[in-house]
Amino acid sequence: MFKFYFLKIIATIFLFLFLSKTVYAQGAAADQYKQMGGIAGLTEVCFKTKNLELALFKQIGQLFYTQPEMGQMMFGLLYSYFDAKSVAMEKKVVWNGTTQSYNKKQFDCNNAVDKKLIKQFEMQLMNGLKSQG
Numbered sequence: 001m002f003k004f005y006f007l008k009i010i011a012t013i014f015l016f017l018f019l020s021k022t023v024y025a026q027g028a029a030a031d032q033y034k035q036m037g038g039i040a041g042l043t044e045v046c047f048k049t050k051n052l053e054l055a056l057f058k059q060i061g062q063l064f065y066t067q068p069e070m071g072q073m074m075f076g077l078l079y080s081y082f083d084a085k086s087v088a089m090e091k092k093v094v095w096n097g098t099t100q101s102y103n104k105k106q107f108d109c110n111n112a113v114d115k116k117l118i119k120q121f122e123m124q125l126m127n128g129l130k131s132q133g
Contacts, residue, residue, distance in 0.1 A: 001027070014094065021098070028126070029077055030076070030077060030080040030093065031080075031097030031100075032052035032097070033077040033078070033080040033081040033097035034080045034081065034084035034097070035084070035086075035094065035095050035097060036052065036056060036081060036125055037080065037081035037082060037083065037085035037086075037087070037088065037095070037104075038084045038085065038087070038088040038093070038094035038095050039094060039118065039121050039122050039125060040052045040053045040054060040056070040081075040085050040088075040122075041084070041085035041087070041088030041089040042087065042088050042089075042092065042094065042107055042109075042118045043118060043119070043122050044085075044094065045088070045089050045109060045116075046107070046109035046114075046115055046118055047118075051122065051124050051126060052125055052126050052129075053085075055125075055126050055129045055130060056081075056129060057127070058073060058129075058132070059129055061117070072119075087102060091106065092106045092107045092108070093105070093106055093107070
Protein backbone atom coordinates (compact mmCIF):
# COMPACT_ATOMS: atom_id res chain seq x y z
CA MET A 1 0.00 0.00 0.00
CA PHE A 2 2.82 2.39 0.84
CA LYS A 3 4.49 1.76 -2.50
CA PHE A 4 1.29 2.82 -4.26
CA TYR A 5 1.05 6.08 -2.31
CA PHE A 6 4.76 6.78 -2.45
CA LEU A 7 4.90 6.22 -6.20
CA LYS A 8 1.81 8.37 -6.65
CA ILE A 9 3.38 11.18 -4.62
CA ILE A 10 6.68 10.94 -6.48
CA ALA A 11 4.93 10.80 -9.87
CA THR A 12 2.87 13.89 -9.05
CA ILE A 13 5.88 15.81 -7.79
CA PHE A 14 7.88 14.75 -10.82
CA LEU A 15 5.09 15.90 -13.15
CA PHE A 16 4.92 19.32 -11.51
CA LEU A 17 8.67 19.68 -11.56
CA PHE A 18 8.83 18.59 -15.18
CA LEU A 19 6.21 21.16 -16.21
CA SER A 20 7.93 23.98 -14.33
CA LYS A 21 9.95 26.41 -16.40
CA THR A 22 12.27 27.40 -13.54
CA VAL A 23 14.15 24.19 -12.84
CA TYR A 24 13.55 20.52 -13.32
CA ALA A 25 13.91 17.81 -10.70
CA GLN A 26 14.32 14.57 -12.51
CA GLY A 27 15.66 11.19 -11.75
CA ALA A 28 15.96 9.88 -8.24
CA ALA A 29 13.69 10.71 -5.34
CA ALA A 30 16.67 12.44 -3.72
CA ASP A 31 16.63 14.99 -6.56
CA GLN A 32 12.96 15.64 -5.94
CA TYR A 33 13.49 16.09 -2.22
CA LYS A 34 16.37 18.47 -2.93
CA GLN A 35 14.04 20.43 -5.22
CA MET A 36 11.38 20.63 -2.51
CA GLY A 37 13.98 21.60 0.06
CA GLY A 38 15.17 24.43 -2.16
CA ILE A 39 11.69 25.78 -2.72
CA ALA A 40 10.87 25.43 0.99
CA GLY A 41 14.05 27.33 1.85
CA LEU A 42 13.26 30.14 -0.57
CA THR A 43 9.67 30.49 0.67
CA GLU A 44 10.93 30.64 4.23
CA VAL A 45 13.45 33.34 3.37
CA CYS A 46 11.28 35.36 0.99
CA PHE A 47 7.80 34.91 2.48
CA LYS A 48 8.54 33.84 6.07
CA THR A 49 6.25 30.80 5.62
CA LYS A 50 6.68 27.05 5.94
CA ASN A 51 3.56 25.87 4.11
CA LEU A 52 5.33 23.45 1.79
CA GLU A 53 7.43 22.02 4.58
CA LEU A 54 4.37 21.46 6.76
CA ALA A 55 2.47 19.75 3.93
CA LEU A 56 5.45 17.52 3.19
CA PHE A 57 5.98 16.61 6.83
CA LYS A 58 2.31 15.66 7.22
CA GLN A 59 2.72 13.22 4.34
CA ILE A 60 5.96 11.88 5.79
CA GLY A 61 4.37 11.55 9.24
CA GLN A 62 1.61 9.40 7.76
CA LEU A 63 4.24 7.33 6.02
CA PHE A 64 6.19 6.74 9.22
CA TYR A 65 2.98 5.79 11.01
CA THR A 66 1.80 3.33 8.38
CA GLN A 67 5.17 2.06 7.10
CA PRO A 68 7.80 2.42 9.85
CA GLU A 69 10.13 0.09 7.95
CA MET A 70 10.63 2.91 5.41
CA GLY A 71 12.39 5.00 8.05
CA GLN A 72 15.92 4.50 6.78
CA MET A 73 15.03 5.42 3.21
CA MET A 74 13.11 8.49 4.39
CA PHE A 75 16.03 9.52 6.58
CA GLY A 76 18.19 9.72 3.46
CA LEU A 77 15.58 11.68 1.55
CA LEU A 78 15.11 14.09 4.43
CA TYR A 79 18.86 14.58 4.60
CA SER A 80 18.77 15.62 0.92
CA TYR A 81 15.80 17.89 1.65
CA PHE A 82 17.45 19.71 4.56
CA ASP A 83 20.79 19.96 2.78
CA ALA A 84 19.17 21.67 -0.21
CA LYS A 85 17.02 23.84 2.04
CA SER A 86 20.12 25.10 3.81
CA VAL A 87 21.83 25.90 0.49
CA ALA A 88 18.70 27.68 -0.77
CA MET A 89 18.41 29.80 2.34
CA GLU A 90 22.06 30.78 2.22
CA LYS A 91 22.66 31.18 -1.52
CA LYS A 92 19.09 31.57 -2.86
CA VAL A 93 19.49 28.83 -5.47
CA VAL A 94 17.54 25.63 -6.15
CA TRP A 95 18.69 22.12 -7.06
CA ASN A 96 18.33 21.21 -10.72
CA GLY A 97 17.98 17.46 -11.14
CA THR A 98 18.65 17.63 -14.88
CA THR A 99 22.11 19.13 -14.48
CA GLN A 100 22.75 17.55 -11.06
CA SER A 101 23.75 20.95 -9.71
CA TYR A 102 22.29 24.09 -8.22
CA ASN A 103 21.03 26.65 -10.69
CA LYS A 104 23.34 29.53 -11.52
CA LYS A 105 20.69 32.23 -11.20
CA GLN A 106 20.17 33.49 -7.68
CA PHE A 107 16.61 34.26 -6.72
CA ASP A 108 15.99 37.76 -5.41
CA CYS A 109 13.34 38.11 -2.71
CA ASN A 110 12.93 41.77 -3.67
CA ASN A 111 12.22 40.95 -7.33
CA ALA A 112 8.49 40.57 -8.02
CA VAL A 113 9.06 38.13 -10.90
CA ASP A 114 11.28 35.88 -8.78
CA LYS A 115 8.81 35.98 -5.90
CA LYS A 116 5.98 35.03 -8.25
CA LEU A 117 7.98 32.07 -9.61
CA ILE A 118 8.83 30.86 -6.12
CA LYS A 119 5.20 31.13 -5.00
CA GLN A 120 3.90 29.36 -8.11
CA PHE A 121 6.36 26.55 -7.67
CA GLU A 122 5.48 26.22 -3.99
CA MET A 123 1.78 26.01 -4.87
CA GLN A 124 2.41 23.35 -7.52
CA LEU A 125 4.32 21.21 -5.06
CA MET A 126 1.77 21.72 -2.29
CA ASN A 127 -1.13 20.85 -4.59
CA GLY A 128 0.68 17.67 -5.55
CA LEU A 129 1.16 16.74 -1.92
CA LYS A 130 -2.43 17.59 -0.98
CA SER A 131 -3.86 15.53 -3.82
CA GLN A 132 -2.02 12.54 -2.38
CA GLY A 133 -3.34 13.07 1.14
